[in-house]
Amino acid sequence: xxxxxxxxxxxxxxxxxxxxxxxxxxxxxxxxxxxxxxxxxxxxxxxxxxxxxxxxxxxxxxxxxxxxxxxxxxxxxxxxxxxxxxxxxxxxxxxxxxxxxxxxxxxxxxxxxxxxxxxxxxxxxxxxxxxxxxxxxxxxxxxxxxxxxxxxxxxxxxxxxxxxxxxxxxxxxxxxxxxxxxxxxxxxxxxxxxxxxxxxxxxxxxxxxxxxxxxxxxxxxxxxxxxxxxxxxxxxxxxxxxxxxxxxxxxxxxxxxxxxxxxxxxxxxxxxxxxxxxx
Amino acid sequence: xxxxxxxxxxxxxxxxxxxxxxxxxxxxxxxxxxxxxxxxxxxxxxxxxxxxxxxxxxxxxxxxxxxxxxxxxxxxxxxxxxxxxxxxxxxxxxxxxxxxxxxxxxxxxxxxxxxxxxxxxxxxxxxxxxxxxxxxxxxxxxxxxxxxxxxxxxxxxxxxxxxxxxxxxxxxxxxxxxxxxxxxxxxxxxxxxxxxxxxxxxxxxxxxxxxxxxxxxxxxxxxxxxxxxxxxxxxxxxxxxxxxxxxxxxxxxxxxxxxxxxxxxxxxxxxxxxxxxxxxxxxxxxxxxxxxxxxxxxxxxxxxxxxxxxxxxxxxxxxxxxxxxxxxxxxxxxxxxxxxxxxxxxxxxxxxxxxxxxxxxxxxxxxxxxxxxxxxxxxxxxxxxxxxxxxxxxxxxxxxxxxxxxxxxxxxxxxxxxxxxxxxxxxxxxxxxxxxxxx
Ligand SMILES: Cc1cc2nc3c(=O)[nH]c(=O)nc-3n(C[C@H](O)[C@H](O)[C@H](O)COP(=O)(O)OP(=O)(O)OC[C@H]3O[C@@H](n4cnc5c(N)ncnc54)[C@H](O)[C@@H]3O)c2cc1C
Ligand SMILES: Cc1cc2nc3c(=O)[nH]c(=O)nc-3n(C[C@H](O)[C@H](O)[C@H](O)COP(=O)(O)OP(=O)(O)OC[C@H]3O[C@@H](n4cnc5c(N)ncnc54)[C@H](O)[C@@H]3O)c2cc1C
Numbered sequence: 001x002x003x004x005x006x007x008x009x010x011x012x013x014x015x016x017x018x019x020x021x022x023x024x025x026x027x028x029x030x031x032x033x034x035x036x037x038x039x040x041x042x043x044x045x046x047x048x049x050x051x052x053x054x055x056x057x058x059x060x061x062x063x064x065x066x067x068x069x070x071x072x073x074x075x076x077x078x079x080x081x082x083x084x085x086x087x088x089x090x091x092x093x094x095x096x097x098x099x100x101x102x103x104x105x106x107x108x109x110x111x112x113x114x115x116x117x118x119x120x121x122x123x124x125x126x127x128x129x130x131x132x133x134x135x136x137x138x139x140x141x142x143x144x145x146x147x148x149x150x151x152x153x154x155x156x157x158x159x160x161x162x163x164x165x166x167x168x169x170x171x172x173x174x175x176x177x178x179x180x181x182x183x184x185x186x187x188x189x190x191x192x193x194x195x196x197x198x199x200x201x202x203x204x205x206x207x208x209x210x211x212x213x214x215x216x217x218x219x220x221x222x223x224x225x226x227x228x229x230x231x232x233x234x235x236x237x238x239x240x241x242x243x244x245x246x247x248x249x250x251x252x253x254x255x256x257x258x259x260x261x262x263x264x265x266x267x268x269x270x271x272x273x274x275x276x277x278x279x
Numbered sequence: 280x281x282x283x284x285x286x287x288x289x290x291x292x293x294x295x296x297x298x299x300x301x302x303x304x305x306x307x308x309x310x311x312x313x314x315x316x317x318x319x320x321x322x323x324x325x326x327x328x329x330x331x332x333x334x335x336x337x338x339x340x341x342x343x344x345x346x347x348x349x350x351x352x353x354x355x356x357x358x359x360x361x362x363x364x365x366x367x368x369x370x371x372x373x374x375x376x377x378x379x380x381x382x383x384x385x386x387x388x389x390x391x392x393x394x395x396x397x398x399x400x401x402x403x404x405x406x407x408x409x410x411x412x413x414x415x416x417x418x419x420x421x422x423x424x425x426x427x428x429x430x431x432x433x434x435x436x437x438x439x440x441x442x443x444x445x446x447x448x449x450x451x452x453x454x455x456x457x458x459x460x461x462x463x464x465x466x467x468x469x470x471x472x473x474x475x476x477x478x479x480x481x482x483x484x485x486x487x488x489x490x491x492x493x494x495x496x497x498x499x500x501x502x503x504x505x506x507x508x509x510x511x512x513x514x515x516x517x518x519x520x521x522x523x524x525x526x527x528x529x530x531x532x533x534x535x536x537x538x539x540x541x542x543x544x545x546x547x548x549x550x551x552x553x554x555x556x557x558x559x560x561x562x563x564x565x566x567x568x569x570x571x572x573x574x575x576x577x578x579x580x581x582x583x584x585x586x587x588x589x590x591x592x593x594x595x596x597x598x599x600x601x602x603x604x605x606x607x608x609x610x611x612x613x614x615x616x617x618x619x620x621x622x623x624x625x626x627x628x629x630x631x632x633x634x635x636x637x638x639x640x641x642x643x644x645x646x647x648x649x650x651x652x653x654x655x656x657x658x659x660x661x662x663x664x665x666x667x668x669x670x671x672x673x674x675x676x677x678x679x680x681x682x683x684x685x686x687x688x689x690x691x692x693x694x695x696x697x698x699x700x701x702x703x704x705x706x707x708x709x710x711x712x713x714x715x716x717x718x
Contacts, residue, residue: 032660032663073659075660075663077660077666088658088659088660088668089658090658090659091658091659092658093658094658109696109697109700109701110697110700112579112696112697112698112699112700113698114508114578114579114580114581114698115578115579115580115696115698117507117555117560117578117580117581118555118557119554119555119556119557119560120551120554120555121551121553121554122553122555122582127700128697128700130700131700131701131703131704134704135704139704203557204554204557208552208553238664238696241512242512
């Protein structure tokens with residue numbers, strides 16, 4: 001079994017930053033996708049490190065990783081108490097490794113519609129907003145309109161902008177009395193034709209096979225073919241669920257807490273890398 | 280026009296087992312199903328319990344079939360390579376009325392020949408199931424109760440039937456039936472079929488299907504029940520827990536073979552089929568807190584079921600299984616609700632035997648009841664929540680899955696925490712490549 005000083009799980013902004021900071025150690029950076037970058041790779045909008053798109057920003061991040069062994073297309077399946085991990089690499093098979101320190105940088109997962117248990121039917125056409133972002137920006141997918149977006153956090157706002165710019169009718173539904181997200185993301189909607197319903201939520205879904213309409217808690221029924229659920233992210237800590245806070249483990253980036261800005265993710269990742277090197 | 284000895288209408292768990300049971304005889308058989316996959320009706324949404332048989336009136340067909348089916352369930356599931364867990368059940372009560380219900384069920388269970396059944400105190404129940412609320416005063420323990428995934432069972436039976444030579448016609452809706460010389464012409468959305476015998480397993484429409492050719496004294500009326508599903512990896516109860524309240528049936532919590540806890544509610548009125556009800560879901564959560572106060576409620580999905588309630592012409596509800604034979608060689612299973620899943624194989628065999636006797640055919644010596652589950656994981660993980668790989672998905676497509684939903688029902692993709700947000704696109708791409716022949 002091969003031994004590494006440090007295993008980093010997840011090659012998004014946090015994992016990459018941690019790998020860069022872990023100088024002089026034998027590091028393995030495992031990423032399940034075929035490219036490093038994580039969530040950045042699906043962000044076509046500008047606003048990363050100044051005025052770059054997420055995709056451009058990811059490219060600048062991923063250079064200067066010469067001292068790191070990078071294993072792409074590799075999912076870490078499990079981590080155990082005795083400091084070993086099981087990895088599954090596409091076309092190469094499974095392998096077990098041992099490590100001295102573990103940095104978890106697995107990012108966050110969107111809260112899916114199922115967890116909200118909205119009443120009504122369960123038709124096609126209900127997506128999480130981040131999944132739609134990836135479909136649109138990476139696969140050239142065009143959602144069926146009209147579109148309703150539930151939740152006006154940063155992802156909801158960005159998707160409202162994306163959909164409106166495709167000339168598809170879109171309505172943003174937010175439970176709070178005002179739009180959420182960062183001010184600069186709210187400004188993205190300026191001048192765009194986006195319907196906004198505040199103080200309301202989706203309380204029922206209609207459509208036996210395909211989505212037809214949603215009923216809002218204020219009694220209004222909105223006809224729509226696509227519903228994007230953008231009600232937040234939750235830290236993805238599935239891998240360490242069974243572990244009891246061992247001292248050899250550190251979390252960084254969105255799996256530690258959800259960060260709205262890339263700078264703080266990078267900071268967090270860098271600190272994690274330095275911390276494991278220091279011991 | 281294609282011609283068969285026997286046709287099964289409807290591919291729920293009952294139709295799938297009817298088809299498989301027909302294969303035990305020397306005859307040609309076809310199953311027609313309106314939807315894109317089998318097991319998308321009632322079979323898709325139910326409580327997944329393999330009942331012991333104490334709920335049914337001694338002497339009834341339900342009681343006889345249920346007890347027999349339960350005893351044979353392990354064997355059936357090993358034949359079909361479907362996970363089955365004989366986890367046992369505790370029916371809990373907190374007051375005098377529930378106590379009377381539990382005692383009656385105990386007596387009925389003994390009369391039905393059940394072994395191991397025991398009425399136990401609340402403290403004893405909490406020893407077995409430490410999460411149970413202090414309010415539970417007594418319980419009926421049934422060690423033989425179990426759980427099985429309903430569509431996995433139905434799909435396995437269907438695969439096995441096809442393996443034994445039966446035909447499956449999906450996306451094929453039966454429109455009308457015409458009686459002709461020596462049999463029936465089934466007019467369907469994909470063309471006409473001739474058959475000598477019919478097994479009608481059309482679930483919610485079984486009464487209507489029989490009326491296409493004969494009168495039907497039984498009518499199906501529907502109501503609904505709500506369900507919630509918890510994420511895996513929480514500390515679940517080890518047993519199936521039924522809640523008998525002072526005012527009737529409460530919730531049921533089932534630790535499923537996949538590791539999720541499934542909770543159902545008492546029936547409610549149904550405005551729209553398979554649509555969930557906000558008040559219903561809230562009430563499940565409240566009752567669950569009362570029954571299992573320490574349980575972490577980590578809900579990943581809610582869904583609703585439709586219950587087919589058979590009624591006679593004078594409006595009385597019928598409590599036993601309704602099996603009609605309006606003509607020799609035409610069998611209808613009408614409004615089969617609980618314990619229809621438990622008895623699916625029994626019912627299928629029963630109906631197939633009627634057809635075989637009518638057709639005057641012998642047993643098929645080549646029938647092979649064994650089927651193997653998909654077991655070919657590779658290293659390309661597609662469903663991250665459940666750890667399901669590309670090779671398993673491709674194998675499910677080879678075995679007949681044609682939609683993302685059908686893949687999900689076969690290998691369990693998209694059933695974890697993210698509910699398919701992260702893998703649906705990739706699975707759709709794999710299906711697309713399969714269709715184009717570029718896989
Ligand atoms: C939609 C959206 C828009 C944003 N817009 C902006 C913006 O405009 N400006 C800004 O500054 N910030 C923005 N952010 C915030 C910031 O960019 C992100 O929070 C940050 O990129 C997250 O980095 P991360 O490394 O923590 O997580 P991720 O990027 O999610 O990386 C996690 C990585 O771990 C991998 N992984 C997970 N589990 C495993 C496993 N078991 N085995 C192997 N690999 C695994 C995943 O494939 C992924 O690559 C945005 C965030 C989101 C979600
Ligand atoms: C809420 C609930 C909980 C239950 N819990 C349990 C339990 O825990 N244990 C247990 O043993 N039993 C349980 N049952 C009972 C069990 O689920 C049913 O008995 C069983 O699933 C019925 O299967 P089916 O094949 O009759 O119906 P379905 O699965 O509905 O199949 C009927 C099929 O016929 C097709 N069809 C209809 N009309 C046509 C047409 N014209 N042409 C072509 N195809 C057609 C439909 O598309 C459908 O696929 C429960 C039932 C309910 C409602």
